[in-house]
Amino acid sequence: xxxxxxxxxxxxxxxxxxxxxxxxxxxxxxxxxxxxxxxxxxxxxxxxxxxxxxxxxxxxxxxxxxxxxxxxxxxxxxxxxxxxxxxxxxxxxxxxxxxxxxxxxxxxxxxxxxxxxxxxxxxxxxxxxxxxxxxxxxxxxxxxxxxxxxxxxxxxxxxxxxxxxxxxxxxxxxxxxxxxxxxxxxxxxxxxxxxxxxxxxxxxxxxxxxxxxxxxxxxxxxxxxxxxxxxxxxxxxxxxxxxxxxxxxxxxxxxxxxxxxxxxxxxxxxxxxxxxxxxxxxxxxxxxxxxxxxxxxxxxxxxxxxxxxxxxxxxxxxxxxxxxxxxxxxxxxxxxxxxxxxxxxxxxxxxxxxxxxxxxxxxxxxxxxxxxxxxxxxxxxxxxxxxxxxxxxxxxxxxxxxxxxxxxxxxxxxxxxxxxxxxxxxxxxxxxx
RNA sequence: GACCCCAUCGUCUAGCCUGGUUCAGGACAUCGCCCUUUCACGGCGACGGCGCCGGUUCAAAUCCGGCUGGGGUCGCCA
Numbered sequence: 001x002x003x004x005x006x007x008x009x010x011x012x013x014x015x016x017x018x019x020x021x022x023x024x025x026x027x028x029x030x031x032x033x034x035x036x037x038x039x040x041x042x043x044x045x046x047x048x049x050x051x052x053x054x055x056x057x058x059x060x061x062x063x064x065x066x067x068x069x070x071x072x073x074x075x076x077x078x079x080x081x082x083x084x085x086x087x088x089x090x091x092x093x094x095x096x097x098x099x100x101x102x103x104x105x106x107x108x109x110x111x112x113x114x115x116x117x118x119x120x121x122x123x124x125x126x127x128x129x130x131x132x133x134x135x136x137x138x139x140x141x142x143x144x145x146x147x148x149x150x151x152x153x154x155x156x157x158x159x160x161x162x163x164x165x166x167x168x169x170x171x172x173x174x175x176x177x178x179x180x181x182x183x184x185x186x187x188x189x190x191x192x193x194x195x196x197x198x199x200x201x202x203x204x205x206x207x208x209x210x211x212x213x214x215x216x217x218x219x220x221x222x223x224x225x226x227x228x229x230x231x232x233x234x235x236x237x238x239x240x241x242x243x244x245x246x247x248x249x250x251x252x253x254x255x256x257x258x259x260x261x262x263x264x265x266x267x268x269x270x271x272x273x274x275x276x277x278x279x280x281x282x283x284x285x286x287x288x289x290x291x292x293x294x295x296x297x298x299x300x301x302x303x304x305x306x307x308x309x310x311x312x313x314x315x316x317x318x319x320x321x322x323x324x325x326x327x328x329x330x331x332x333x334x335x336x337x338x339x340x341x342x343x344x345x346x347x348x349x350x351x352x353x354x355x356x357x358x359x360x361x362x363x364x365x366x367x368x369x370x371x372x373x374x375x376x377x378x379x380x381x382x383x384x385x386x387x388x389x390x391x392x393x394x395x396x397x398x399x400x401x402x403x404x405x406x407x408x409x410x411x412x413x414x415x416x417x418x419x420x421x422x423x424x425x426x427x428x429x430x431x432x433x
Numbered sequence: 434g435a436c437c438c439c440a441u442c443g444u445c446u447a448g449c450c451u452g453g454u455u456c457a458g459g460a461c462a463u464c465g466c467c468c469u470u471u472c473a474c475g476g477c478g479a480c481g482g483c484g485c486c487g488g489u490u491c492a493a494a495u496c497c498g499g500c501u502g503g504g505g506u507c508g509c510c511a
Contacts, residue, residue: 013510047511048510051511124437126436127435129506143508143509143510164438164439165504165506166506166511167506168507171436191504194504199504226445231445237459237460239459253450257439257440260444262445266445316472316473316474386470387470387471390471400471400472
């Protein structure tokens with residue numbers, strides 16, 4: 001006796017972009033399928049012809065792949081209307097369904113309906129709000145609950161992994177399985193993702209599509225990792241885990257029953273972790289692509305320079321989008337002093353900074369070690385603390401109070417830019433007097 | 434309202450199935466200290482939780498019941 005092959009499915013509706021919740025449902029399906037050497041079927045539920053759009057479909061497929069998942073088969077419900085009609089007729093013929101007002105209604109009686117749920121155990125419904133359900137609408141298209149049952153049965157899905165919001169759909173679907181004589185599948189209703197406030201995610205959250213997170217500079221590894229942690233735990237106090245590792249140790253039993261609130265803070269932290277794990281070269285490539293996508297990469301900037309920026313910012317970047325502003329002084333000629341920075345500039349140091357500028361100008365090989373030596377020597381000669389030179393210099397060069405180590409920053413920017421910017425600060429002070 | 438699901442730090446969770454080894458472990462966030470030219474990283478530390486009431490038991494976060502609270506569903510949407 002051979003074990004039955006696991007067959008699961010993810011069934012998105014192309015009436016919107018792939019959102020966080022859908023992505024996680026897909027993820028659990030994928031993890032379970034891969035862990036059990038089963039098959040993942042992608043079923044596009046495009047029965048609502050008016051609202052389904054190619055644009056959404058493309059985005060959904062693209063996002064699934066971008067996240068690092070794949071599928072074994074794909075079906076489109078819009079191509080299967082004949083099949084649904086055939087089974088509706090069967091139900092009518094056997095007296096379980098009837099036509100009314102141009103639609104087909106499935107009628108049912110029951111004592112109780114039992115759901116075999118891998119995550120929640122047995123769920124028993126003793127009452128349902130209705131005793132009939134539309135299965136074919138008056139425009140001849142099937143309803144969700146009907147096409148879903150027919151397809152899950154025909155595609156031999158033996159474990160249905162979906163959101164908890166579908167629990168209440170399950171009894172009527174099970175009744176249809178029974179009426180049609182189909183073998184009933186197992187279920188796994190995964191908890192919902194809630195907004196930070198505890199409510200439904202999609203309703204109060206703006207940024208819910210995977211595409212949007214991608215545009216904001218989140219890495220696919222981070223999103224997948226975070227989504228896995230929402231409702232599942234790899235154990236051993238692990239927080240950072242890759243898809244390929246997770247698919248080895250995933251179990252449905254370890255999936256929680258409780259809804260989980262989405263935390264941008266934690267996602268940001270995970271994204272930072274993945275960025276820090278990148279090699280400088282990889283991070284540099286990421287930056288290049290991101291800047292290009294946002295038309296923020298001047299042509300004069302070369303790869304070598306970007307590698308240096310990557311190493312400067314790897315430890316201090318949470319999202320690639322943060323770089324859009326942080327990198328401005330490095331990519332553009334103009335430096336704008338922030339309001340916060342201007343306060344430090346109240347104290348004019350024309351003499352000291354001029355001296356520093358002249359000292360720096362004399363350095364032959366502009367490297368951070370010699371730059372630091374020059375700074376220390378200048379401070380000593382001027383009989384002031386190093387800080388007194390460091391803070392205004394940083395502002396002169398980048399416009400802000402914060403940033404990477406100053407000496408590395410100076411080396412990266414190069415002598416020409418540095419001298420020019422120090423002169424600009426000196427001018428700024430002169431004009432204030 | 435009816436039906437269904439759920440309940441450990443502010444948030445995500447480990448522990449719960451197989452009660453004692455847990456005056457509950459980790460992570461994010463917050464706060465403090467260290468490192469340091471700033472920010473960040475890193476290190477160290479603090480804060481903070483088993484919703485409530487009963488029951489079972491020598492013993493309950495762990496088992497049972499009720500209550501309360503939160504969530505979901507009640508569309509010819511999916």
